[in-house]
Structure formats: C-alpha cells, structure tokens
Amino acid sequence: MAETQKEILVRYLQSAREALLWKLDGLGEYDVRRPITPTGTNLLGLVKHVASVELGYFVSCFGRELPVPLPWLEDDAEINADMWATPDESREDIVGLYHLSWEASGRTFDELELESEGEVPWWRPGQRTVTLQQLLVHMIAETNRHAGHADIVRETIDGAAGLRAGVSNLPDEGFDWPSYVDRVESAARTFRASDG
Incomplete structure (x- = not known):
C-alpha cells in the first residue's frame, strides 16, 4: 500500500529529526554545549x-x-534562551524534550488532516492561518536547516561528518581531504585580488 502524503511528510520530518539528534552521539557534555x-x-x-x-x-x-512549560519562549525570557542549555538543563532533559515534542506532534498528525487549519500568532497578519501540511513542510525545512548547522558544528568539534549513522554521504575512506581542500582554496584564491 502506497504511503499517504501525510506519511511521506512525517517520514521526511523524522529523518531530519534523527539526523539532528545523531550529531550529539559520542560527545561529552562540554562539546555538546x-x-x-x-x-x-x-x-x-x-x-x-x-x-x-x-x-x-x-x-x-x-x-x-x-x-x-517552555519558559525560554515567554515574552520576558532572555533573548536566545532557547538556543543554549543552562547548567541546570541536562542533555537528558533536552533530548527528552525533543522526544516529547515528537510524541505531542505525533498526536496532532494522527488526529488532524493535512488540510486542518491552525494559527501561528507570531507570523505576520494575513499569513497566520496555516494548514497542517504547510507547517509540516515548514518544519521539515527548519529541522534540516538546523541539522545542517549541526553538521558544521560537529565537524568543527571533532571532524565527524556525514548524514547519519551508517550513511556518510561522503567519499569513501581514504579520500585525500587535505589535497581536496587545497584545490578548493587554490581555486578561491584566484579571486582574492578582485575582492581587494
């Protein structure tokens, strides 16, 4: 039986969620923070x-x-309070919150149709009424955007790169990364004088 449009969207969202969460694997508390x-x-x-x-x-x-409750999203919260973990928030707390969001979102997916309407109060007037389908597409894009940030952050921390466990999406082992980076830098350098 073919997947429904909703099932396809939820599958893509779940793939992005797992890619983001995987970037924490194997790192200590300092490095994830x-x-x-x-x-x-x-x-x-x-x-x-x-x-x-x-x-x-x-x-x-x-x-x-x-x-x-999500106190870091309240009107009186510190700016960007949702973008870092305080010393009182453990990795387990944050990962647990993410899993809780999956469960709560899953109930919405199960109970509503793609055409079901909601309202995003923080969006501009005239654009606040949306469908579940629009928000699924939006959240797939948002999650993948931040998974991309996580890719770069993780590679900066310890050199680990790739799409997900068992699927690197990178050239096979033995690829000469230093030579590749040198070639990219050399190509970029040809434009250095024009940026002067």
Missing part, C-alpha cells in the same frame, strides 16, 4: 530550539496544550 560560531551556535542548543519550535507549531498553533 560549547559555542562554536561567533553567534554562539552549539549542538544542544540547536536541539532545544528545534524541540521548542516543533511544540509551538504542532501543538500550540492547533489550540492544544503544551505538555510542559
């Missing part, structure tokens, strides 16, 4: 953010009650 970019991007913060956003889109926007 430490800021890697000038804007503080860190692995555990990405998971916390995506879990929170998913609960907003698939639970709150359809008039359902959140399974847990």
Whole structure:
C-alpha cells in the first residue's frame, strides 16, 4: 500500500529529526554545549530550539496544550534562551524534550488532516492561518536547516561528518581531504585580488 502524503511528510520530518539528534552521539557534555560560531551556535542548543519550535507549531498553533512549560519562549525570557542549555538543563532533559515534542506532534498528525487549519500568532497578519501540511513542510525545512548547522558544528568539534549513522554521504575512506581542500582554496584564491 502506497504511503499517504501525510506519511511521506512525517517520514521526511523524522529523518531530519534523527539526523539532528545523531550529531550529539559520542560527545561529552562540554562539546555538546560549547559555542562554536561567533553567534554562539552549539549542538544542544540547536536541539532545544528545534524541540521548542516543533511544540509551538504542532501543538500550540492547533489550540492544544503544551505538555510542559517552555519558559525560554515567554515574552520576558532572555533573548536566545532557547538556543543554549543552562547548567541546570541536562542533555537528558533536552533530548527528552525533543522526544516529547515528537510524541505531542505525533498526536496532532494522527488526529488532524493535512488540510486542518491552525494559527501561528507570531507570523505576520494575513499569513497566520496555516494548514497542517504547510507547517509540516515548514518544519521539515527548519529541522534540516538546523541539522545542517549541526553538521558544521560537529565537524568543527571533532571532524565527524556525514548524514547519519551508517550513511556518510561522503567519499569513501581514504579520500585525500587535505589535497581536496587545497584545490578548493587554490581555486578561491584566484579571486582574492578582485575582492581587494
């Protein structure tokens, strides 16, 4: 039996979720928390953010009650409080929140049709009324965007790269990465004078 459109969308979302979460595997507490970019991007913060956003889109926007409070999303919360884990928030807390968001979202997916309407109050007027299908597509894009951030953060931390466990999506072992990077740099350098 062929998959329904909803099943396809949920499958793509789940694949992105798992790719994001996999980037935490094998790292210590410091490495999953430490800021890697000038804007503080860190692995555990990405998971916390995506879990929170998913609960907003698939639970709150359809008039359902959140399974847990999300104080970092309140109007009086510190800016970017959803993008990092405090010392009081364990990895298990954040990963547990993400799994909880999957369960709560799954209930919405099971109970509503793709055409079911919700409202995103933080979007611009005139664009706030959306369907479950629109939010599934939006959340697939959002999760993959942050999984891409996690790819780069993880590679920066310890060199680990790839799509998911058992599927690297990279050239086979033995590929000469230093030579490849040198070729890319050499090609880029030909434009250095023009940027002057």
